[in-house]
Amino acid sequence: MRNSDLADLVGGATRQAFSSIIDLCINERVDTLLIAGDLYDGDQTSMKTARFLAGELGRLAKAGIRTFIIRGNHDALSRISRELVLPDLVKLFGGRAEHVLIERGQGEKPVAIHGLSFAQPTAPESLLPKYADAIPDAINIGIMHSSLGGAPGHDPYAPCSPADLQATGYDYWALGHIHKRSVITGPTTIVMPGMPQGRDINEDGPKSVTLVSITDDGTVSLEEKQTALAEFARATIDAGGLAEWGDLAQAITDALKQARANSAAPELVVRLAIEGETPLAWRMRRDADLLVAEAEERAAQIGAIWVEKLDIDCSPPKSANQASNDPLHELRALIENGILDSGGYETALASVADTLQAQLPTDLRDLFGMDEAQTRARHIELAREGANDVLARLQSAAGSGSEST
Numbered sequence: 001m002r003n004s005d006l007a008d009l010v011g012g013a014t015r016q017a018f019s020s021i022i023d024l025c026i027n028e029r030v031d032t033l034l035i036a037g038d039l040y041d042g043d044q045t046s047m048k049t050a051r052f053l054a055g056e057l058g059r060l061a062k063a064g065i066r067t068f069i070i071r072g073n074h075d076a077l078s079r080i081s082r083e084l085v086l087p088d089l090v091k092l093f094g095g096r097a098e099h100v101l102i103e104r105g106q107g108e109k110p111v112a113i114h115g116l117s118f119a120q121p122t123a124p125e126s127l128l129p130k131y132a133d134a135i136p137d138a139i140n141i142g143i144m145h146s147s148l149g150g151a152p153g154h155d156p157y158a159p160c161s162p163a164d165l166q167a168t169g170y171d172y173w174a175l176g177h178i179h180k181r182s183v184i185t186g187p188t189t190i191v192m193p194g195m196p197q198g199r200d201i202n203e204d205g206p207k208s209v210t211l212v213s214i215t216d217d218g219t220v221s222l223e224e225k226q227t228a229l230a231e232f233a234r235a236t237i238d239a240g241g242l243a244e245w246g247d248l249a250q251a252i253t254d255a256l257k258q259a260r261a262n263s264a265a266p267e268l269v270v271r272l273a274i275e276g277e278t279p280l281a282w283r284m285r286r287d288a289d290l291l292v293a294e295a296e297e298r299a300a301q302i303g304a305i306w307v308e309k310l311d312i313d314c315s316p317p318k319s320a321n322q323a324s325n326d327p328l329h330e331l332r333a334l335i336e337n338g339i340l341d342s343g344g345y346e347t348a349l350a351s352v353a354d355t356l357q358a359q360l361p362t363d364l365r366d367l368f369g370m371d372e373a374q375t376r377a378r379h380i381e382l383a384r385e386g387a388n389d390v391l392a393r394l395q396s397a398a399g400s401g402s403e404s405t
Helices: 004-028 047-062 079-083 162-166 245-262 281-286 288-302 318-323 327-339 343-359 362-368 372-397
Strands: 032-036 066-070 090-092 098-102 111-115 139-146 172-177 182-184 189-192 208-214 220-226 230-238 267-277 305-315
Touching: 004 032, 004 047, 004 208, 004 230, 004 267, 004 305, 032 139, 032 172, 047 066, 047 090, 066 111, 066 139, 162 189, 172 208, 189 208, 189 220, 230 245, 245 267, 245 288, 245 305, 281 288, 281 305, 281 372, 288 305, 327 372, 343 362, 343 372, 362 372
Parallel strands: 032 066, 066 090, 111 139, 139 172, 172 189, 230 267, 267 305
Antiparallel strands: 098 111, 182 189, 208 220
């Protein structure tokens, strides 16, 4: 992120979200905190992170609150999770399924917490058969890191179906892995709480944890508690019909205010998209830096809202293209109708892109697409964006970049 203050905010948000979770546990006087994997994103080695985690879980221990943790695919090999000395009230499950039986007061059912950590970063087969049967006359809670039946953007990990989980007879399943919250009700309540803090625009929307209450008769009640310090959101502005720069600036203000009103998070990080046919199309591309500065200024005036990026996907009105004898309009029509869709241009474009892709680090080579269809679409998208930028610069050089262009 080019804004250093925004980068600092997002960089520290995950830790602040974790601290908020600890505060919530203490304020709600919960019995246990369940963490269903992926505390770390990879093989973390920072002891600063370890000290932070131990300190926060120590706050729970001092309040008499137990913590149960399993390792997921991201933190299966983490040195921290293997070497960190945790408070006595923290249970980190190992690579073999086990359960902890918690006795309660006279006349109250005990609680059995079942858990199993990933021993390796992959788990192509279901882990469910390794879990013990439900303990009779107890409240049974399972913690599992699983992709269930799979989700877009997520590889399959310890796959199983909701029906499989229901068949265990457990009262509640706490799942990890998928970043988006989902709830499945039935004889067994299944919750994938999602992540408590988004890390980029692809993890937009409210982020939360789930406060769960289970009675002795097995009744489960759920309450979603938002925890994100900074929420990511997308906002789209329809610039169709806007002909004055001031009107466009006001539309940006209105979109930012609406986005801020729709979010309960302390800070909101917005990606703005401007679409539609407008006489301002070329000027927006030419003066994109000024438009970003305008949006950032208006966000600052609203408060607690940041502009992460501004995407411009606008074009001049078609009627103006048809009526004008301006050579740039003719050039635009030639590019759109005669060049971009031609086989020869696609071949030349693919050759250039392949050369560039081969020079990228291996972890960045999917930027042009994951398969042939995605790659072709991305090539065309980039070509159109580039053509529009060139036309905007030519329009500026021709001296016709005014608000009435």
